[in-house]
Amino acid sequence: MPSIAKxxxxxxxxxxxxxxxxxxxYEGAMSTLCAGCGHDAVTAAIVRALWEVAVPPHMVVKLSxxxxxxxxxxxxxxxxHGFNGVHxxxxxxxxxxxxxxxxxxxxxISGDGDSLxxxxxxxxxxxxxxxxxxxxxxxxxVYGLTKGQLxxxxxxxxxxxxxxxxxxxxxxxxxLGLSLGATFLARGFSGDKAQLVPILKAATAxxxxxxxxxxxxxxxxNDHEGSTKSYRFTREHDVQVTTTDFVEPRxxxxxxxxxxxxxxxTLHDGTRVRARALPEGYDPxxxxxxxxxxxxxxxxxxxxxGILYVDPSRPTLHELLRxxxxxxxxxxxxxxxxxxxxxxxxxxx
Amino acid sequence: xxxTPWAEEAAATRAPQVNELALRIATVNGTGSxxxxxxxxxxxxxxxxPVSGKNIFPSNIQGLPTWYEIRVSGAGHTARxxxxxxxxxxxxxxxxxxxxxxxxxxxxLWDSTSPLERAGERGDVTLLGIPIARMCAEEFxxxxxxxxxxxxxxxxxxxxxxxxxxxxxxTLIDERYRRRPRLGEANRRAFRIGEEYARQHFPxxxxxxxxxxxxxxxxxxxxxNTATALGCIYAGATVAAWYPITPSxxxxxxxxxxxRRSRRDPMTGxxxxxxxxxxDELASIGTVIGAGWAGARAFTATSGPGLSLMQALLGLAYxxxxxxxxxxxxxxGPSTGMPTRTQQADxxxxxxxxxxxxxxxxxFPGDPAECFDFAVRAFDLAEHFQTPVLVLSDTDIxxxxxxxxxxxWDDTYAPDRGRxxxxxxxxxxxxxxxxxxxxxxxxxxxxxxxxxxxxxxYTRGSGHxxxxxxxxxxxxxxxxxxxxxxxxxxxxxxVPEPVIEARPGASVGLVTLGSGGPxxxxxxxxxxxxxxxxxxxxxxxxxxxEAVFRFLEGHAFCFVVEQNRDAQLRTLLLExxxxxxxxxxxLLYGGEPxxxxxxxxxxxxxxxxxxx
Ligand SMILES: Cc1ncc(C[n+]2csc(CCOP(=O)(O)OP(=O)(O)O)c2C)c(N)n1
Ligand code: SF4
Ligand SMILES: [Mg+2]
Numbered sequence: 001m002p003s004i005a006k007x008x009x010x011x012x013x014x015x016x017x018x019x020x021x022x023x024x025x026y027e028g029a030m031s032t033l034c035a036g037c038g039h040d041a042v043t044a045a046i047v048r049a050l051w052e053v054a055v056p057p058h059m060v061v062k063l064s065x066x067x068x069x070x071x072x073x074x075x076x077x078x079x080x081h082g083f084n085g086v087h088x089x090x091x092x093x094x095x096x097x098x099x100x101x102x103x104x105x106x107x108x109i110s111g112d113g114d115s116l117x118x119x120x121x122x123x124x125x126x127x128x129x130x131x132x133x134x135x136x137x138x139x140x141x142v143y144g145l146t147k148g149q150l151x152x153x154x155x156x157x158x159x160x161x162x163x164x165x166x167x168x169x170x171x172x173x174x175x176l177g178l179s180l181g182a183t184f185l186a187r188g189f190s191g192d193k194a195q196l197v198p199i200l201k202a203a204t205a206x207x208x209x210x211x212x213x214x215x216x217x218x219x220x221x222n223d224h225e226g227s228t229k230s231y232r233f234t235r236e237h238d239v240q241v242t243t244t245d246f247v248e249p250r251x252x253x254x255x256x257x258x259x260x261x262x263x264x265x266t267l268h269d270g271t272r273v274r275a276r277a278l279p280e281g282y283d284p285x286x287x288x289x290x291x292x293x294x295x296x297x298x299x300x301x302x303x304x305x306g307i308l309y310v311d312p313s314r315p316t317l318h319e320l321l322r323x324x325x326x327x328x329x330x331x332x333x334x335x336x337x338x339x340x341x342x343x344x345x346x347x348x349x
Numbered sequence: 350x351x352x353t354p355w356a357e358e359a360a361a362t363r364a365p366q367v368n369e370l371a372l373r374i375a376t377v378n379g380t381g382s383x384x385x386x387x388x389x390x391x392x393x394x395x396x397x398x399p400v401s402g403k404n405i406f407p408s409n410i411q412g413l414p415t416w417y418e419i420r421v422s423g424a425g426h427t428a429r430x431x432x433x434x435x436x437x438x439x440x441x442x443x444x445x446x447x448x449x450x451x452x453x454x455x456x457x458l459w460d461s462t463s464p465l466e467r468a469g470e471r472g473d474v475t476l477l478g479i480p481i482a483r484m485c486a487e488e489f490x491x492x493x494x495x496x497x498x499x500x501x502x503x504x505x506x507x508x509x510x511x512x513x514x515x516x517x518x519x520t521l522i523d524e525r526y527r528r529r530p531r532l533g534e535a536n537r538r539a540f541r542i543g544e545e546y547a548r549q550h551f552p553x554x555x556x557x558x559x560x561x562x563x564x565x566x567x568x569x570x571x572x573x574n575t576a577t578a579l580g581c582i583y584a585g586a587t588v589a590a591w592y593p594i595t596p597s598x599x600x601x602x603x604x605x606x607x608x609r610r611s612r613r614d615p616m617t618g619x620x621x622x623x624x625x626x627x628x629d630e631l632a633s634i635g636t637v638i639g640a641g642w643a644g645a646r647a648f649t650a651t652s653g654p655g656l657s658l659m660q661a662l663l664g665l666a667y668x669x670x671x672x673x674x675x676x677x678x679x680x681x682g683p684s685t686g687m688p689t690r691t692q693q694a695d696x697x698x699x700x701x702x703x704x705x706x707x708x709x710x711x712x713f714p715g716d717p718a719e720c721f722d723f724a725v726r727a728f729d730l731a732e733h734f735q736t737p738v739l740v741l742s743d744t745d746i747x748x749x750x751x752x753x754x755x756x757x758w759d760d761t762y763a764p765d766r767g768r769x770x771x772x773x774x775x776x777x778x779x780x781x782x783x784x785x786x787x788x789x790x791x792x793x794x795x796x797x798x799x800x801x802x803x804x805x806x807y808t809r810g811s812g813h814x815x816x817x818x819x820x821x822x823x824x825x826x827x828x829x830x831x832x833x834x835x836x837x838x839x840x841x842x843x844v845p846e847p848v849i850e851a852r853p854g855a856s857v858g859l860v861t862l863g864s865g866g867p868x869x870x871x872x873x874x875x876x877x878x879x880x881x882x883x884x885x886x887x888x889x890x891x892x893x894x895e896a897v898f899r900f901l902e903g904h905a906f907c908f909v910v911e912q913n914r915d916a917q918l919r920t921l922l923l924e925x926x927x928x929x930x931x932x933x934x935x936l937l938y939g940g941e942p943x944x945x946x947x948x949x950x951x952x953x954x955x956x957x958x959x960x961x
Contacts, residue, residue, distance in 0.1 A: 058802040061643070066810075074819075079802035083642060084809040085635075086665050092590075092632040096639020096647060097798070099588045099623040104643070104799050122635075125628040317623075324619045328587035329644035329797065331621055333764055336585040338611040340758040346579065347569030347755065 018054040026051040028075045033068055038190035038216030039138045043075045045193045049200035060105045061097055065090040068145045069111035069138035088119030091126040098131045101327040102318055106133035112153040113143040116171045127180040129317045130208040137173055140218035141229035148221030159226035173213045174308055178291045184210035185309040189234050198244040199307060208316050234303055241282050242306030284309050366557035368398050368423030371430030374437040375447045379411030385500035386417035389507055392517045393421055394570055394752060397562040401427035402750040403942050408688040414443045421559055428868035429942040434557045437503050456555060458506060479506055479546050498539035505543025512554030569755050573746035576717035577676055578603035580724025581648055585764055588647035590625040590636035595688045596744040597678035600650035630655035634662045641672040644797040646728050648674035653682045653695050663737050664703025665810040672731035675739045678747040681940040690940030691744035693863055694913035699739045700891060700921055708837045711891040712740045715866040718753035732767040734792060734840050745864040745942045768794040772801035783817035791836030837892060844890025847897050855882040858904035862888040862918060865910050871945030893925050901927050910935040910948055
């Protein structure tokens with residue numbers, strides 16, 4: 001859905017967030033994706049989520065690799081720096097940005113090709129490092145930009161637009177994440193903004209890596225009968241494992257809500273995320289049970305969505321490496337150079 | 350080979366050689382010889398004599414041949430010597446070849462515990478047999494010590510044979526084993542056994558020996574990788590990412606050690622730099638680029654195979670104009686090649702790393718002191734020109750001990766962070782476009798994330814115009830890449846000037862870079878003794894400064910002396926505008942540090958051929 005370029009003039013009646021910004025202040029350039037592409041809907045959900053949590057746009061960095069999905073970082077948050085790198089290497093670039101400036105909120109948009117084929121090694125290690133970042137995989141089961149080859153997330157039996165079925169086992173980023181000790185795993189559907197927005201908002205409050213797999217159909221190459229990444233298939237097989245309410249860190253509100261049947265996840269900044277478990281007893285804190293559930297759901301042909309797993313306790317990269325929490329890029333040079341006197345002492349003579 | 354007894358006459362016929370000698374120690378790796386070898390080198394250094402130590406070792410943990418070579422030169426020549434005066438032949442596998450290399454009239458110290466086998470016929474060398482293994486077996490009970498201390502026994506013998514001051518070696522042993530007194534005692538005993546045996550059985554010192562000098566005051570012993578790491582600390586680097594690879598690994602080992610000491614936040618004890626051991630070299634350079642983009646001084650260290658993996662991302666950094674510093678400690682390629690051997694064969698791969706029209710700034714340190722200086726300059730240049738800078742050293746510089754002037758620091762140094770706009774500047778200007786306002790050198794101002802919404806821009810490795818917008822328009826595309834070419838050319842005025850040593854009337858020029866310097870300078874002297882007047886020039890940066898071309902034009906013929914098969918430096922010079930008719934090559938690429946003799950021989954042969 002190519003959006004129409006909008007003038008920057010704001011209507012006085014537009015609702016604004018805590019920063020006094022309208023939702024369109026979180027938008028970006030006009031999309032050049034195919035009309036109906038799932039990725040544009042994800043962009044819209046990101047705009048909404050960031051606007052609602054009122055992140056200062058310039059404190060966000062948008063990162064991506066190459067692909068149709070990667071292009072979308074140009075389509076939101078024009079007030080943020082964006083870095084559209086090379087295919088499959090978003091994670092290392094993000095690691096560097098996060099290392100240099102821990103104050104920034106990193107949002108990476110990747111594709112299933114970008115993350116699960118060429119860049120999977122980097123994704124694996126990014127998960128292990130638990131860098132603070134929101135990492136969205138716009139998962140359409142194909143390489144959109146190179147015109148529809150099946151990707152590593154294509155299910156066995158799911159057909160390409162040319163009719164060839166996938167024969168090789170798919171990679172499920174959620175199961176991959178679980179096995180690596182990911183600290184925040186969620187799956188959404190581009191066709192369900194109401195579910196995706198609170199997931200994204202919860203991700204902004206997570207202090208480690210938030211990996212979000214969004215089924216985002218490619219209308220040009222993978223939305224046909226026989227595809228398991230089409231709008232129709234996803235709608236018909238979507239099982240919402242949890243529904244998410246994002247709760248601002250306001251203690252009085254929290255006490256007002258009863259705990260019965262609800263999992264409250266407290267994130268590091270005191271933000272509470274309420275995940276209402278729909279299948280009886282689904283516990284997004286129980287790694288083994290979540291893994292078993294996801295495998296079974298996949299075998300049943302279901303697409304389990306919602307916040308699937310959260311572990312807010314694990315340390316982040318900065319904590320693991322015992323690095324100061326302040327942005328390294330901002331440290332004054334005088335604090336970094338040991339000086340001439342120290343060098344005098346160096347070396348045997 | 351028949352064991353020649355010590356012949357007084359043979360010794361007397363040779364003029365005594367003071368402070369001009371080469372010692373080669375042939376051992377098997379994993380036997381713990383390096384600390385004994387190091388002891389000898391350091392002792393000579395402490396006697397005030399110019400010395401260099403070169404470790405020629407296999408890509409293996411235990412059991413393959415290793416050599417350690419000490420060159421002593423009162424005249425200050427530190428290149429590897431072709432033929433040793435004294436060989437310590439501890440490796441029976443290589444003994445025949447090792448003995449064959451000894452200078453006529455030289456000596457071979459060998460372990461006479463078992464009789465000599467497989468050694469070549471050399472009537473012109475003196476064999477000095479010491480029953481090293483037997484004496485160790487008698488003196489020491491621990492089996493591991495028996496092996497280890499054999500090295501200390503030969504070190505003791507060499508000390509006596511070469512006239513090294515035993516007080517100095519004693520101090521070095523004391524310093525080394527201060528915290529392990531029992532081991533120290535065993536070392537002292539083994540050392541004494543070797544020393545006494547030599548004194549009792551051979552006339553010590555040998556005609557070629559050392560005598561104290563005062564030529565190393567104000568100098569230190571350091572290897573290039575350690576100096577590089579220290580340079581990164583002084584440059585203010587805060588992000589380092591790497592993937593282990595010989596011979597660059599010790600850069601990060603040293604950086605980690607220095608950072609532990611000098612990069613602690615006084616309040617919290619937390620580190621003020623982040624060192625990421627990445628999953629591969631794509632990740633390490635990617636992390637460096639991300640950090641550089643976000644405003645940190647960031648670097649990685651690698652070698653050939655890693656440089657190959659970095660290509661795509663180096664092209665990204667070049668095209669999107671992001672500072673990054675890469676230390677490539679070159680080893681012998683292609684492919685895995687000879688990982689512990691030295692070469693200068695990454696020049697073209699580095700100069701044009703990545704596909705498309707890509708050209709990088711290169712620095713070529715010639716010794717560890719320059720590794721320190723150029724590390725700092727690399728960050729300045731990378732940020733000034735907003736582009737990757739690759740610093741190319743090699744195994745010889747990176748991993749060997751060199752005697753260099755004490756490293757100095759000027760406390761008034763201020764890092765060149767390049768054109769970076771802050772919030773106030775951007776907001777005052779009202780409008781910001783990443784590539785729009787290039788200066789005379791082709792450098793446009795950048796902004797860092799997190800500064801101001803007005804500073805935001807979109808970095809893309811795809812076609813972009815001066816406003817940083819996506820483009821496929823030929824003119825817009827060309828405008829950007831032509832500016833990049835201008836920027837690269839401008840860097841020629843900023844990289845370190847070549848080091849030129851010229852004499853009036855010399856018509857031949859020797860051109861080299863990096864670790865080729867000492868051998869080429871010594872070759873100039875050898876050539877002079879043969880009646881050939883030659884000048885030399887050591888290149889230190891690419892794009893080449895003007896002075897490089899003036900030197901080439903000022904000589905009837907120049908030889909480019911480099912350590913690769915394909916004349917890569919010569920290619921780079923030709924590509925940069927040098928004329929091909931008067932530019933020859935001396936290519937020494939066997940993987941061992943080069944010697945002056947090889948250089949001067951090759952030059953003489955070619956000059957003779959040109960005359961014919
Ligand atoms: C190193 C490299 N190899 C191949 C390509 C070509 N390429 C561009 S995008 C793409 C796949 C994109 O698929 P995906 O990440 O799933 O994104 P989508 O377009 O489906 O959103 C490929 C193979 C490239 N740009 N770089
Ligand atoms: S090709 Fe597919 S993924 Fe790419 S823009 Fe079109 S619909 Fe979206
Ligand atoms: Mg895809």
